[in-house]
Structures are given as structure tokens and as C-alpha cells.
Amino acid sequence: MEHVTVRLDAPPVVVNLGVGVHGVGNRRDEFLLPELWQLHLYGYTAELSVGGTTHPIRQGHVSLVPPGVRVSYRYQGRSEHLYVHLRLSGKGEALTVPVMQDAGADTPLLAGLLRHAITVAPASPAMAAAEVWTVLWRVARLTASGGPHGAVAAAIAHVEANLAEPLTVPDIATAAGVSHNHLTRLFRAETGDTVVAYIRRRRLERARHLLRESTLPIPAVAAVVGFTDLQAFNKACRRELGASPRAVRAGAGHGTSGALTSGALTSGR
Numbered sequence: 001m002e003h004v005t006v007r008l009d010a011p012p013v014v015v016n017l018g019v020g021v022h023g024v025g026n027r028r029d030e031f032l033l034p035e036l037w038q039l040h041l042y043g044y045t046a047e048l049s050v051g052g053t054t055h056p057i058r059q060g061h062v063s064l065v066p067p068g069v070r071v072s073y074r075y076q077g078r079s080e081h082l083y084v085h086l087r088l089s090g091k092g093e094a095l096t097v098p099v100m101q102d103a104g105a106d107t108p109l110l111a112g113l114l115r116h117a118i119t120v121a122p123a124s125p126a127m128a129a130a131e132v133w134t135v136l137w138r139v140a141r142l143t144a145s146g147g148p149h150g151a152v153a154a155a156i157a158h159v160e161a162n163l164a165e166p167l168t169v170p171d172i173a174t175a176a177g178v179s180h181n182h183l184t185r186l187f188r189a190e191t192g193d194t195v196v197a198y199i200r201r202r203r204l205e206r207a208r209h210l211l212r213e214s215t216l217p218i219p220a221v222a223a224v225v226g227f228t229d230l231q232a233f234n235k236a237c238r239r240e241l242g243a244s245p246r247a248v249r250a251g252a253g254h255g256t257s258g259a260l261t262s263g264a265l266t267s268g269r
Contacts, residue, residue: 007089014085020083032069038064039136042063044057102142159202221245
């Protein structure tokens with residue numbers, strides 16, 4: 001078995017989780033869980049067979065095994081992993097996930113979430129389930145086929161964290177670890193938008209939310225979403241939201257469009 005299909009639109013039911021220690025008295029384990037999924041984050045080198053397919057295990061690898069599938073472990077000595085046994089609701093879009101993946105740079109984050117889930121589970125099982133749910137989504141998006149290109153994801157993260165600041169494509173490309181031109185090509189291919197259009201759309205989406213749902217003064221809303229020029233903010237709202245900021249606050253206008261025109265990143269024009 002190379003891949004599994006998961007649906008993650010509802011939180012999992014976490015039946016058991018903890019730190020598993022194996023390979024001390026016996027270098028091989030073979031078993032199945034008839035009704036439960038198995039999620040493991042590994043801290044050792046070993047070998048796992050899932051439904052007859054053998055997968056190498058390395059530190060930082062993560063596996064997801066469905067119910068009723070026989071697994072066989074071959075350890076090289078004392079082996080410690082973080083595990084969760086859980087039920088999935090089966091609701092939502094079907095996502096194809098490799099049985100075994102290298103979590104790479106996400107390993108510390110996944111480990112932190114799982115360790116926190118283990119810690120809080122006795123007192124707050126709902127919080128533990130929320131942490132595991134986050135881990136499952138991140139595991140489902142580890143591969144390129146399940147989520148955006150790493151550089152695009154890094155670019156989006158940089159934009160989202162800095163919407164109130166001046167943003168330029170070269171600076172975003174540097175944060176993403178690629179060249180300006182390469183980011184431009186990747187971004188268009190992955191999202192259908194230019195980087196400029198994405199920034200403007202996200203700024204206006206946030207502005208619309210703050211105008212409608214908060215009492216924050218309009219100049220403060222403009223500043224929060226990266227417009228230092230109130231006139232430019234007013235023009236952008238009229239163009240993209242269909243009304244002035246004051247009218248948007250009163251309930252007029254519409255949502256931002258999917259493809260926004262390009263312009264200066266620092267002013268939104």
C-alpha cells in the first residue's frame with residue numbers, strides 16, 4: 001500500500017495517543033487495528049510493511065495507516081515514536097495521502113503539536129483532538145500534489161504576515177528563497193493570480209471584514225491592510241468592493257473579485 005484516502009472536514013475522534021517505545025525486547029512487531037487509523041511520527045531508523053508494501057522509516061518520517069490493514073515493523077534497537085489511534089468521520093473532499101512521508105522542515109511543528117496533544121488529552125480531550133486534526137491536515141498537505149509549491153506557500157505566508165507593511169515582489173521572492181521571475185511563474189501556475197493581485201485581493205478582503213465587523217476607524221482599517229494613503233484606499237474599495245469604505249461599512253458593495261488588476265504593491269493602486 002502506497003497511498004490512502006482521507007476526508008478531514010470534521011475533527012477526528014482520538015481513541016488513544018502517546019509515546020510508543022519498541023524494539024527493546026523484540027525487534028519485530030506485527031499487528032492491525034480493525035477499526036482505527038494509525039498516525040505515527042518517527043524518531044528512528046527502521047522498516048515498515050503496510051499491506052505487503054515495505055517503507056523505510058527515518059527520523060522525521062510520518063505514516064498514516066487505515067483501519068484493518070496489517071502492519072509489520074522491523075526495528076534496529078530501541079525505537080521511539082509519537083502515535084495516535086483515531087477514527088475519521090469520512091466527511092469532506094477525498095484527499096490522497098502517501099502512507100509514508102518525510103515531514104522535513106515540518107517535523108518540529110508536527111512533533112510539538114502531537115506532544116501537546118498527548119499532554120492535554122487527559123484533561124482536555126477536545127483540545128487534543130484539535131491538535132491532532134491540525135497534524136492530519138498538515139500531513140495531508142506535505143506533498144506537492146496535496147498543496148502549493150513550497151516557494152509559493154512561503155510567499156503566501158510572508159504576505160499574510162505582512163499585509164500592513166510595504167510589500168514588493170523581490171522582497172517576497174527573497175523570503176520564499178527563489179528569484180523574482182521564478183516566483184512570478186510559480187505563483188501564476190499555482191494560484192492563477194499574479195503576486196500583486198493576490199496581495200491586493202487579500203488586503204481588500206481583510207478591509208471588507210474590518211469595515212463590516214468592527215468599529216475600527218476607516219483610517220485605521222486602511223493602515224492595518226497596508227494603505228498609507230487614504231485616497232488610494234478609497235479608490236481601491238470603490239474599484240474592488242463596489243463602494244466607498246463608508247458605504248461598505250453600511251452594508252453596500254460586494255466581495256472582492258477573484259482576479260484583481262495589477263498595480264503598486266505598497267499603495268494598492
